[in-house]
Amino acid sequence: MSVLYRRHIPLAITFICGLIILLQFFFVPANITEPWQSSLQYYGVTLTNWANLLANFIIGFGVVNISLIHARRIMRAKSWVDKFYSIWLFIVMAAFIVVGLFGYPRMWWTPLAANWDWLQLYVLTPLDATVYASLVFYMASGCYRAFRARTLEGAALLVVGFLSIMYKTPLFQAYAPWVIKTIDWIAKYPAVGAYRGIQVSAALGAILLGIRTLIGVETGYLGRRD
Amino acid sequence: MPFNGLPLDVLQIVAGRYLDLVVLLVIWVVTILGVNMLKRGWTPKWRKIAGLEALEEVVGRAAEMGKPVHFTPGYGGLTGTTSPQVVAGLAVFAELAKLCARYDVPIICSVGDPTVLGVAAELYKQAYMAEGKIDRARPEEAIRYLTGSQFAFASAVAGIAEREKPAGNVMVGPFWAESMMFAEVFYRIGSIQIAGTARIYQIPFFAIVCDYVIIGDEMFATGAYLTKEPYSISSIFVQDLVKIFALALTIVGLIAIHLGSNVFIEFLKW
Numbered sequence: 177m178s179v180l181y182r183r184h185i186p187l188a189i190t191f192i193c194g195l196i197i198l199l200q201f202f203f204v205p206a207n208i209t210e211p212w213q214s215s216l217q218y219y220g221v222t223l224t225n226w227a228n229l230l231a232n233f234i235i236g237f238g239v240v241n242i243s244l245i246h247a248r249r250i251m252r253a254k255s256w257v258d259k260f261y262s263i264w265l266f267i268v269m270a271a272f273i274v275v276g277l278f279g280y281p282r283m284w285w286t287p288l289a290a291n292w293d294w295l296q297l298y299v300l301t302p303l304d305a306t307v308y309a310s311l312v313f314y315m316a317s318g319c320y321r322a323f324r325a326r327t328l329e330g331a332a333l334l335v336v337g338f339l340s341i342m343y344k345t346p347l348f349q350a351y352a353p354w355v356i357k358t359i360d361w362i363a364k365y366p367a368v369g370a371y372r373g374i375q376v377s378a379a380l381g382a383i384l385l386g387i388r389t390l391i392g393v394e395t396g397y398l399g400r401r402d
Numbered sequence: 403m404p405f406n407g408l409p410l411d412v413l414q415i416v417a418g419r420y421l422d423l424v425v426l427l428v429i430w431v432v433t434i435l436g437v438n439m440l441k442r443g444w445t446p447k448w449r450k451i452a453g454l455e456a457l458e459e460v461v462g463r464a465a466e467m468g469k470p471v472h473f474t475p476g477y478g479g480l481t482g483t484t485s486p487q488v489v490a491g492l493a494v495f496a497e498l499a500k501l502c503a504r505y506d507v508p509i510i511c512s513v514g515d516p517t518v519l520g521v522a523a524e525l526y527k528q529a530y531m532a533e534g535k536i537d538r539a540r541p542e543e544a545i546r547y548l549t550g551s552q553f554a555f556a557s558a559v560a561g562i563a564e565r566e567k568p569a570g571n572v573m574v575g576p577f578w579a580e581s582m583m584f585a586e587v588f589y590r591i592g593s594i595q596i597a598g599t600a601r602i603y604q605i606p607f608f609a610i611v612c613d614y615v616i617i618g619d620e621m622f623a624t625g626a627y628l629t630k631e632p633y634s635i636s637s638i639f640v641q642d643l644v645k646i647f648a649l650a651l652t653i654v655g656l657i658a659i660h661l662g663s664n665v666f667i668e669f670l671k672w
Contacts, residue, residue: 238516307553381622
């Protein structure tokens with residue numbers, strides 16, 4: 177019973193659902209003409225909606241997990257400094273939940289109505305932008321280490337990297353137009369060739385992973401690898 | 403189109419998807435044939451994937467240093483177009499958790515999508531159970547949902563790196579702009595790093611900073627590579643066969659176009 181419940185039934189569900197979505201992709205055109213196409217479309221769309229609903233419902237588990245971790249951290253912390261960020265997380269989480277539930281879309285309590293947008297615009301967006309902007313420093317330190325001519329490949333990377341940076345400067349655009357042509361050529365041919373090679377092989381890998389999943393060989397998504 | 407009007411039209415396949423269906427069916431059939439050959443005792447030669455071979459090195463280093471190992475499949479989920487990469491990442495996590503359980507090394511799994519949370523927790527428990535140490539499993543501490551927001555997730559992972567200073571960091575899954583941030587932060591604290599993604603714009607970042615990189619299709623072979631089941635080995639073999647076929651098609655197409663023929667382009671649109 178356990179094997180049936182934990183392995184065979186989930187694998188059968190995966191196979192049937194995967195097959196319906198595949199059939200929908202290959203046999204249902206944009207302009208439906210046959211009743212069987214309409215039925216296939218209905219089942220495909222219903223399954224997709226179920227997946228989206230389940231994914232959103234699971235956010236609740238995420239909230240429980242994050243709450244447990246930080247509650248435990250608050251209880252175990254020896255100083256207020258250690259507790260501070262966990263307490264702050266609960267305060268912000270409560271603020272967002274209250275404003276999200278009661279403030280928008282102007283359902284229950286209108287004084288809170290504009291606050292969701294305010295939180296998004298003046299709290300989340302600047303924070304995101306700040307962290308994103310800090311990326312440039314990480315890139316600079318990464319490039320500093322990468323652009324070292326220790327090997328032939330490293331030297332090639334150094335030259336191309338230097339030219340790519342110089343490509344954007346007015347000095348080189350005015351006095352060394354050959355740099356522009358060289359970088360354009362590198363970006364258009366060798367770089368695109370390498371990217372496409374990776375893209376094609378990655379796409380084939382994804383197809384094989386899909387087939388393994390459909391036939392029940394890849395079981396990692398079930399939470400076990402037996 | 404020269405490929406329209408073939409007897410296959412009776413099947414009412416959506417226009418432009420004939421070739422996709424044929425390729426899918428051919429791959430499927432060849433995979434099954436490969437399995438049958440493997441069952442008869444044939445074993446293909448395969449190259450080693452350095453990034454996956456190094457998992458033991460990561461855990462060994464952490465055991466010697468008395469520090470945890472960090473893993474993240476990124477903030478992609480089990481629904482959507484990046485889900486195959488997340489599944490591949492979870493296959494690596496299953497193996498990593500098993501090694502950590504074997505050598506009593508704490509593991510931290512940072513999750514950015516709640517759909518991954520339950521699966522990762524279950525894989526973690528299964529790993530400890532397989533090693534006979536279920537009493538030492540602490541999924542509520544090891545598996546951490548951080549947030550679904552990209553840069554908040556990046557900040558949270560960076561915070562874990564700075565506070566807990568893991569000896570090793572393994573990142574396998576879909577990554578976006580946060581990839582460089584993770585790689586640099588863990589480099590700065592001295593972690594040994596294995597990174598893998600199929601997102602081509604992030605591969606150069608990982609290649610620059612990380613010790614081992616799992617590139618493109620290698621990532622989708624991780625589950626098969628680690629489990630070494632006949633079906634899985636067969637699918638890797640088929641993957642390489644199809645890759646060779648795709649390369650041959652590219653060369654044929656190139657020649658055909660240079661000879662002024664559009665047949666190959668029409669064939670791809672079929």
